[in-house]
Amino acid sequence: MTELLTLCEARTALSPIETIFLTGLPEPAHELVEEPRCELHDDHPGVHMALAQESATDSWWLVWAPGNAQLTARGQKIDRRLHKMDNCPAVQEGGDEDECLLAEKHPGAHSFEMETSGAREPSAFSRKKMLAALREDLDDKARADLEEMESLLSSASGDPLPLITENEALVIAMLLGQAAHNDWLVEDLAIQLAERMESRLEALAR
Numbered sequence: 001m002t003e004l005l006t007l008c009e010a011r012t013a014l015s016p017i018e019t020i021f022l023t024g025l026p027e028p029a030h031e032l033v034e035e036p037r038c039e040l041h042d043d044h045p046g047v048h049m050a051l052a053q054e055s056a057t058d059s060w061w062l063v064w065a066p067g068n069a070q071l072t073a074r075g076q077k078i079d080r081r082l083h084k085m086d087n088c089p090a091v092q093e094g095g096d097e098d099e100c101l102l103a104e105k106h107p108g109a110h111s112f113e114m115e116t117s118g119a120r121e122p123s124a125f126s127r128k129k130m131l132a133a134l135r136e137d138l139d140d141k142a143r144a145d146l147e148e149m150e151s152l153l154s155s156a157s158g159d160p161l162p163l164i165t166e167n168e169a170l171v172i173a174m175l176l177g178q179a180a181h182n183d184w185l186v187e188d189l190a191i192q193l194a195e196r197m198e199s200r201l202e203a204l205a206r
């Protein structure tokens with residue numbers, strides 16, 4: 001196996017105007033990174049590039065010039081620019097057939113030849129979309145169970161029962177936290193339950 005290239009260290013903070021523009025894009029895939037890091041390899045030729053946002057099927061890349069160099073766009077000299085760019089079509093041969101995650105015509109090596117730049121925090125929009133897809137994949141029984149749990153929790157009725165000890169309640173709250181972390185489908189339910197139990201435990205402690 002060939003050694004993976006290390007990543008370029010260059011970072012740049014988004015300007016207020018770039019932030020406003022990127023925040024306004026529809027169907028954002030991930031949370032904005034305030035200070036994106038160049039996604040090319042260490043010592044790469046050419047400009048620095050970082051994926052600023054994916055919006056629906058568009059990828060917006062922030063491209064900025066190293067040092068004091070300037071980019072030229074339509075005859076105008078600028079330091080940096082947000083570009084809507086197509087994906088690099090390169091695919092790793094043999095092995096896993098990983099696709100290059102960089103933009104078309106990027107300088108330097110392809111992303112599968114370097115260390116990973118890490119996953120991004122999915123946006124609320126894409127979490128909702130992924131959750132809907134997960135629900136879609138459930139079989140009838142699992143979907144009915146989930147819907148029953150949601151309806152039980154949303155109804156106000158149900159008397160409090162002297163059913164468990166304080167320590168058991170704490171363990172259940174912790175288990176719920178883990179379940180929420182591991183399974184997006186039950187995340188909302190688990191968070192709701194944990195919050196209710198916590199507030200009752202607090203009320204008892206007073």
Ligand SMILES: [Zn+2]
Pocket residue numbers: 008009010038039040041044047048049
């Ligand atoms: Zn760079």
Ligand SMILES: [Zn+2]
Pocket residue numbers: 088089090100101102103106109110111
């Ligand atoms: Zn590439």
